[in-house]
Amino acid sequence: MDIRILLVDDEVDFVETMVKRFGIRKMPLDSAKSGQEALDEMAVREYDVVILDVRMPGMDGLETLKQIRERWPLTEVIMLTGHASLEAGMQGMNLGAYDYVLKPTDFDDLLDKVRKAFERKQLNAKAHKQGA
Amino acid sequence: MPRPTSRVPEPAKRDQGPDQGILARATGARVWKDHSLLLWAHFLVPPVLAALVVAATFATPLLAAILAAAVLGIAAFSARGLLTRLSGAEESRLALNSQLIQSQKLAAIGELSAGIAHEINNPIAIIAQEAEWAAHLVAEAEKAPGADFVEVKDSLREIRSQVDRCKNITHKLLDFARKREPVLQEVDVARLIDDMARLVDKEASYKNVTLVRTLPQDLPSLRTDAPLLRQVVLNLMTNALHAVDTGGRIEASARADDQALEININDNGSGILPENMDKIFNPFFTTKAPGQGTGLGLSLCHTLVTGMGGTIQVDSAQGQGTTFTVRLPRRPGSKP
Numbered sequence A: 001m002d003i004r005i006l007l008v009d010d011e012v013d014f015v016e017t018m019v020k021r022f023g024i025r026k027m028p029l030d031s032a033k034s035g036q037e038a039l040d041e042m043a044v045r046e047y048d049v050v051i052l053d054v055r056m057p058g059m060d061g062l063e064t065l066k067q068i069r070e071r072w073p074l075t076e077v078i079m080l081t082g083h084a085s086l087e088a089g090m091q092g093m094n095l096g097a098y099d100y101v102l103k104p105t106d107f108d109d110l111l112d113k114v115r116k117a118f119e120r121k122q123l124n125a126k127a128h129k130q131g132a
Numbered sequence B: 001m002p003r004p005t006s007r008v009p010e011p012a013k014r015d016q017g018p019d020q021g022i023l024a025r026a027t028g029a030r031v032w033k034d035h036s037l038l039l040w041a042h043f044l045v046p047p048v049l050a051a052l053v054v055a056a057t058f059a060t061p062l063l064a065a066i067l068a069a070a071v072l073g074i075a076a077f078s079a080r081g082l083l084t085r086l087s088g089a090e091e092s093r094l095a096l097n098s099q100l101i102q103s104q105k106l107a108a109i110g111e112l113s114a115g116i117a118h119e120i121n122n123p124i125a126i127i128a129q130e131a132e133w134a135a136h137l138v139a140e141a142e143k144a145p146g147a148d149f150v151e152v153k154d155s156l157r158e159i160r161s162q163v164d165r166c167k168n169i170t171h172k173l174l175d176f177a178r179k180r181e182p183v184l185q186e187v188d189v190a191r192l193i194d195d196m197a198r199l200v201d202k203e204a205s206y207k208n209v210t211l212v213r214t215l216p217q218d219l220p221s222l223r224t225d226a227p228l229l230r231q232v233v234l235n236l237m238t239n240a241l242h243a244v245d246t247g248g249r250i251e252a253s254a255r256a257d258d259q260a261l262e263i264n265i266n267d268n269g270s271g272i273l274p275e276n277m278d279k280i281f282n283p284f285f286t287t288k289a290p291g292q293g294t295g296l297g298l299s300l301c302h303t304l305v306t307g308m309g310g311t312i313q314v315d316s317a318q319g320q321g322t323t324f325t326v327r328l329p330r331r332p333g334s335k336p
């Protein structure tokens, strides 16, 4: 089953590289340039995993994370943090992020975490169905 | 000194009635369904011997003396055993009680604070919006020649930063109250700890603090809830970082035995005052300056770890350092 991934980052170069690298692995990746764009995108399409930069102009990553977790609690979020900011990492985990990845990103590490986040989403979805 | 609330006493065997259970624990005799022979022996042997002593007194005084000594010996021995077992039982009952109280207290406070956090979130959002709007108006008005709004802008900035502070608190409260059903997946704990340590590294280096990882290569993976465990580890590491002085040392280690996987976060920082040992897991208990800590970190850890079926303990010597130990059962539902 395909993992539906949304990458939210205002850094165009980074997004392009990621689209390519995920593409090579036959994993299509959508992207959004801001928190607002991400929320709009998610309103029309379902995503399993969101990779979210915490430092963006406009609505900041943590606020975006909070809204995503409120509106789509099953979707897992992996944070991208620039320079190992403890405060942002801590708040992100508190707001329900699945994990975080440091920038510059080790691709295999990111891929691994995306897979793990997806696994959790499926487990969660199954549990919800049984509970209902 | 290990925190007593964390010790989980052994539950009584389920197939025994309550009286039999108590008797069995007090006497140390195992009672299987109908085979309560040992128990009977425990109570019947001393009077039988006593009767023999009485009988022997009429025969030979020497035999009577030997028998009497034996009876006294047995009685003393079993009384001592009874005492230690009783006090052990009492201790574990107290431990169980305080663990229950702690959990109930956390649940009640969780509910209450979620209510408050919800209520406060809305006005905070409005204040933030208004501050932003006012900033916009000021920026417009500033375009007029000679206008100077430095002070107004300062106070708007201050409003923003205070609103952020409130938001941080309400987020923590809401998180604290969130009901979480752990989602179990195979987790590489060594990597998880190293990942969290990397978040702390940078800040630690500012303080010239070293964060050592002692993670065995062959640490088994664990079926647990990854993001919850990340929160626990990160909270403990952050606390350790706050507790150490410049040049301090923090060590994150892990090991596994048959029952449990154990994570230790040790620091050589300030340590915890003996009179605070009983309070550190309470919500809102903090020794940090106002605005520096909400005192929710450890109570969250307690809630999360207990929710995962594990235990969390603290060991601290004032002025020497502190170790937090988290034990998580390797088989879900078993004892950690």
Ligand SMILES: Nc1ncnc2c1ncn2[C@@H]1O[C@H](COP(=O)(O)OP(=O)(O)OP(=O)(O)O)[C@@H](O)[C@H]1O
Pocket: B235, B239, B240, B243, B267, B269, B270, B271, B272, B280, B285, B286, B287, B288, B292, B293, B294, B295, B296, B297, B298, B299, B322
């Ligand atoms: N490693 C440690 N060494 C010494 N004292 C500690 C340590 N960890 C916790 N404490 C004590 O326990 C208190 C409560 O910790 P807790 O994490 O719950 O709250 P906090 O760190 O003060 O605030 P918050 O975590 O909400 O920002 C701390 O204020 C501190 O006094």
Ligand SMILES: [Mg+2]
Pocket: B235, B238, B239, B293, B296, B297, B298
């Ligand atoms: Mg703390």
